[in-house]
Amino acid sequence: NRIHISLKWLLLGVVFGVAAFFIVSLSMERIESPHFSAQLSAARLMASSIAELSTFRESLGIEIDPSVDPNLTGLIGPEFTELTTTLGNLQAKRTSTNPDFAALLVKYFEELDLKRGDPVAIGASGSFPALLLAALCACEVLELEPLVIYSIGASEHGATHPEFTFVMMLKRLVEAGLLKDSLIAVSLGGNYDTASGMFFPGARELMTEIALSSGKTFIYEEPLQASIDKRLEIYFQEAEGPPSVFVNVGGAAPNFGNTLLAISLDNGLLTAFSSIPEGDERGLIFEFAELGVPVIHLLNIRDLAMENGIPIDPVPLPEPGISGVYFVDSYSLPLTLTFLFLMILCVVAGRMIKK
Template sequence: MRLVQSIDRRLKYRIVAAGIVSLLAWLSLQATSPRSPDSWSDEMREASRRMERAIAAVARHHETAGTPIDEALDPNRTGLIGPEYSPLFTTLGQLEAKRTTTNPDMAGLVVHLLRRAGVSAGDTIAVGVSASFPALLIATLTAAEAMGVHPLAILSLGASAYGATRPELNLLDIHALLLSEGVVGTAPVAVSLGGAGDVGADFDPAFRERLLQQIEMSDVPLIYEPDLRANVARRMAIYLGGPEGRVAAFVNIGGADANLGTSPLVLRAEPGLNTELALPPPAQRGVLFEMAARRVPVIHLLNIRGLALRYGLPWDPMPLPEPGTSRLRDDAGARGLRFWLITAAYFASLGLIAVVAGGRHA
C-alpha cells in the first residue's frame, strides 16, 4: 500500500511539473509573441515617405487653389478630408476612420501586406477603390511605387461622408494631381461614377453630366454598367486582360458594390490580408470574391477600426506620426507558430504523464 501511495505521489508531482512546464511555455511564447513592433523594412519606410510627400502635394494644391481646409474636420491639414455632405455623397462615414487613414505609415502597412500576400517587384496588382478613402488610394499607390509593383487601379467617384467629397477635387482630380506632381507614375485603368448602380443614379442629373464630361476629357476609360454581373465582368476583363495576364493580389479600398458584391458573406472578410474566403453564388459576387475564387490574395481595406486594431495603427492620430515610426504589429503569421509550439509543449507533457503512468502499472 505504501508503495502504491509513493508512486501516486510521484505521479502527482509529475503531473504538476508537466502543468508548470506547459504554463511556462505558454508564458514565454506570450512574452515573445509579435505584439512588439514589426521591424520596418527600407521599402516600408520609403512608401511612408512617398505618402507623406503625396499628402503635402494635396495640401499645397488647396493653398494654391484657394480652397480652405476645414481644420475642425482635418486638424492635420492633409486636404484629404472632405465635407460630410456634397453632390458626391453616397453613404454615411466615420470621421475618425477617415483621419486614421491619412497616417503616412498606412503606406508602410500596405507594403507589409503585399509582401505577406507574396507580391514581388515586377508583379501586377489590381486595385478597386471608392472615393470614400482617398488616403488609402495614396497609400496603395505609393506602396506599389516603393516596391516596383504595377498597380491597375479602377476608381469610383462616389464617396461616403468625409471622403473625397469635394466636387472641385474628386478622386479622379486627386489622382491626376499626384501624377502631375510625380508622386505616382501610373494612370488609372478605368473609372466609374459610383453611387447607386455604380452609374451615379442617385446623383443630381446636372452634376452627373459634369462628371461624365470630366471623365471623357481625362481619357480614362469609363465603366458605365448598372448590372452587377456585367459590371464585375468588365472590371475583371480589364484587370486580367492586359499583357501581364495575371494579378498577384487584389486591394479593395472602401465599399463599392461592384467590388464587394451583394452577399452578406463579405462581412466575414477580415480587414487586411485574406487568403481564403467563403464564396457566395456567382450572381452575388463582386470583384473581391471573383479574385478570391481565382486564389488571388485579397487585401481588404475597410473597417478601419478593425484594421488599426489588427495591425497596431494609431487611431485618429494628432499630429500625424513621422514616417516609419508607428508601432505596427502583425500577429497573423505568428499565431500558427505559437499554436503549434504550445500544442507541442502540451503533448510533451501528456507523453511524460503517460510514461510515468506506464511505469506505475509495470
C-alpha cells in the first residue's frame, strides 16, 4: 500500500527541519563534563609529575633542548640513540606531553564505569612516555590499579635516552610520592620484542642491562606469540583474572601484533571490534578484545587530540581545565522537542490532507 502525503505539508516539514538545525545549533552551550573534577585533578597531577621529571632530568646532567622540547617537559628524548627503534613524529611527541591527556584518560575510564581498585592492564613502548604518564595519573586519581608492562625500545624523540627511560622516570615519581610503583615487567621492545635489527651495535646489550637493573620481571621470549602469551599470563596473575581494560600506548609488537588489521584500528576507547583476526601474533589488543575486555588504543596522537578538543603542539602548554576535553556540548531540549513535534505534525497533517 502506498502512503500519500500532501507535498505542501511535506515541504513545510522540511522547512521546520532546516530551521531546527540552525536554531537548535545556536542554542548550544559548553558545559563542564560530569567528570570535570577528576579530570582536572589528573591533569594537575600530570603537570606536577612533568615538573618533577624536568627538574630531575636536569639534575642528572641530561640537557633539555628547547628547540626540540620548547615546553621543557623533559619527556622528549634525542632523535637517535641505542634505544631508537623506528621513525617518530616530533609534533606528535610534543602534543602528547599536554596534561590534558590525563583528563582524556579519566574520561575513558569513567565511560567504562570503572570502580576503585579495578585492575588496568597497560602495555607501553618507550615511544610516548607522556601518554603512559597520563594513564597512570588518571589511575591514581580514580584509585584504579595500573599494571604496567614496559618495552624499552622507543621511536624517535620518545624515551630514547638510555639514562632516562620510563623505568627511571617512574622510580623518581614514586620516590617523590606522586605515583605508586605500577611497573610489573619489562621487555626490550623493537622488532618482535627482542631488539633485533637495532641501529647501533651493542644496543641489545644496553637494553638488556636497563631491563635487568629495573628489578622487575624480564620478558624475553621467542617467537613473538610466546611474548604475547607471557604478558597475558602476567596480567592475569597480577589482576587475579582478566583486567577491566587494556590500555595500549604506542606500537610495541606484542601489544600491536603482526596483523594488517591493527594498522586500521581506530584510536581511543574501543568497546566493539568489526573484526578480530585468527591465529598467532595478533597482539594483545585483539587477544583482550576476544575476551570481551575493552581497549584504549593510544597511537595516532594528532587525530586523538583533534577529536577530543586537545590543542596540537601548543607552546606554552595550556592550563588544565581549559581545553575541549573537559567540556560537553549541550543543546536546548525544549527547542529540540518543539521542532520535532512540528515536523511530526506536518507529516500527520499531510497524510490527512492529501491535496
